[in-house]
């Protein structure tokens with residue numbers, strides 16, 4: 001599909017009665033009718049299409065260049081809408097919904113097959129969430145259909161945290177972009193499978209394991225996230241993701257050893273970038289040194305991570321050397337994304 005002109009709607013997320021504003025109404029109508037529109041959520045921008053329509057879902061996969069065996073998350077405005085898509089909502093799942101929705105938590109439930117088979121990639125389950133963003137909620141309410149939405153980036157690239165990132169990747173390939181400003185959390189939602197007695201984290205994200213356990217008791221982590229060789233239960237997890245064009249390495253020993261590696265690559269004539277934190281920025285000399293915030297404030301690091309990865313590409317950096325982060329709290333999601341961006345290349 002090609003939309004020669006992508007419509008660009010600017011919406012102030014703090015405005016009252018957002019669902020009444022003409023930009024939201026127009027975008028919602030396009031979604032309802034089967035076109036695809038990008039919109040902000042609290043995590044990253046999503047590329048939304050009517051989850052009941054095969055055609056609309058096809059357009060999402062085409063625009064992103066996404067492998068068709070990777071299912072999509074269905075976004076809804078209310079728990080009542082979830083009931084219409086699933087066979088049942090187990091008690092633990094309901095507890096998690098009540099604790100974290102609207103918010104960055106996606107829950108995998110047994111599907112009743114009402115959404116397009118393209119959304120679920122023929123799985124017997126469906127992933128659902130209520131996003132915590134006034135623009136997303138207004139759009140979902142106004143469209144009044146479940147909206148399938150992956151991150152609004154070209155498949156494999158860092159997810160978009162601004163409308164400009166979406167425009168860079170998808171301009172001319174989608175009907176429209178609702179610009180509601182920079183997103184907040186910055187990494188995607190946590191995906192948790194609630195089809196068995198004990199919930200299983202399939203993808204770490206904005207809600208931490210500790211937060212889930214506080215509400216639902218013991219929670220498992222899909223072994224495929226930790227060990228090579230296991231088939232992941234979240235199909236999307238197996239693809240290279242979040243990767244800038246530059247080749248990226250994670251360095252566990254910094255700053256001295258990281259700087260030595262910078263020097264070696266620069267001697268080979270490469271343009272080298274360093275991804276570090278505010279506390280450590282003065283330790284390095286390289287072609288481009290970027291930070292996502294203070295190491296002590298991992299929420300801010302998560303929020304800025306993807307935009308920073310994209311910046312290295314804007315400056316045509318050949319090699320990125322990134323410091324590692326503790327896998328605690330949202331650090332788990334940060335390291336998951338960095339490891340994927342680096343294709344697990346750790347020095």
Ligand code: TXA
Nearest residue numbers: 043046071072125126127150151188189234235236237
């Ligand atoms: O924060 C987010 O989750 C963003 C915003 C736009 O909501 N969306 C997002 O979508 O990250 P996407 O398509 O980039 O990632 C969806 C993830 C993939 O890893 C996919 O495999 C998994 O969710 N998923 C979707 N449906 C599933 C299912 N039925 N069973 C297991 N995993 C599923």
Ligand code: MG
Nearest residue numbers: 150151152159
């Ligand atoms: Mg994605």
